[in-house]
Structures are given as structure tokens and as C-alpha cells.
Amino acid sequence: MKRALHIIMLMLAVCSQASGQQATTKKKAVDKITNGYEYVDLGLSVMWATKNVGAESPTDAGKFYAWGETKPKNEYSMFNYKYFSQTENEKIAGTYVAGKYTTGYTKYVSEIQAEKQGYDGFFDNKRLLDYSDDAARVIWGAKWCIPSLGEMNELCTQCEWAWIQMDGKWVYKITGPNGNYIILPAGGARFRMKTCYENEDGFYWTANAYAGPKNNGAYILHFNKDGHGITENETRYDGRVIRPVIKINKFQPRKEKNVIAP
16 A cells, blocks of 8 residues: 555656646747747847848848838838928028928937938937837837847857858848857848848848937948948938847846947
């Protein structure tokens, strides 16, 4: 009787252990999905999504967005950009189109850009996207967001990059310090009503606006078969793709030191 009782207790312990292992495995799988979107831990400061905003798969470019806008559109132009304005008033000093219009940006303008780029001299010195202007946060929800310049720079400098073909498309396989990887497709960019450089170049927005005097653009990750790196001052009203990131169990307001380009 004692032997039978011992066997039963042993079987219950084994079943309990197996159940615990299944629960652990299930929890681990759930931890890799937030709000319906998968992410990968590359061993960096943030988790990286497995696909672009609007994409069906990791090799799909997804949708194109102007910097600071949250909806794709048919045409990408300065004159239909959300934070650009022009007013017919010859008495206002500013940048003129055909001597008739004062034009300029109405948000994310540094003080040194104000005279030539701010609408009627406007500036706010905002250098990081508000979450309300972050397409990743607005569309995917939860804690998803467009990577900051610092987070994108981590991807560039701390990972191994391999230019490969996958699903008939040219992509970069980016392997993190811990051996996990993501795929970034060379989806090109949208200029006016045309997609250019598809399957040749990748153009990915960061959340940082350019702060220097040369223009009023934003920072991007740019890559092709010859290499990869951060490009400053990309025109904000053109269409680029977005690869979201997320901080798991660490809700933090977006804070990063202003980046002042030379």
C-alpha cells in the first residue's frame, strides 16, 4: 500500500512539473507578442518588431509615412504635409513662393531654423516626435514607437549586418549580440506619387528631427548593398517606412538629449 501511494505521489509530481513547464513555455511565447505584434530581443536596450508598420511579413516593406504623420497617402508633398503651411500675405516676412506666399513648418522647428524654415518665424525646439505624431504608437498601440536616433544607432553599431535575398527580395539580416536576428527589407521610399529604389535601398524613420541650420528634416536609417548608417536631414514630407520598437515592462516617457548636427 505504501509502495502504491509512493508511485501515485511520484506521478502527480511529474505531472505537476510538466504542467509547470508547459505554462512557462506558453508564457515565454506570449511575452514575444504585444498588442498582436511580435518582437525580438536582440540584446539591445529595446525590443525590435519582426515587421514594418503595414507589412504582411518581415520581407514586406509595409506602408510609407511622412515624418510626424500617422496615415499613408497617395502623394507625398510639402504642400500636403501635416505640419507645413502657406498663407497669401505679402506683408509677412518669410520664405516666398513666386513672391506671394509665406511658407514654413508649424511644428518641430529649432530656433536656428526658424527664420528660413518656420512658418512666420515659428519655432518650438521640439526634437523628438510626440507620441500623438508617432505612427507606430498610433497604429500599433501599447508601448510601440518609432525608434529614437540612439536606439537606431545601437542597431547599426552593435549588430552584424548581412545583405541577403529572402522571398525573392533583398534584405538585411541583422543579428544582435545575443544571436537573435531581425529582417529589414529594402523597400525604397515614396517621392510624390512614385515609389523609388524598391529592392535596392532601405529608408527607415527615426523619432529625431534634425536640429541643425541646413534644413528642417529628420534622421533616418539608410542602407543598400554597399552598407548602412544614419543619414541626417532627410526631407520630412517624403514617404519612408517604419520598424517599431518597444520597451517591455518599462514605460518611460520619450526623453533623449537634443541632437545638434554640425
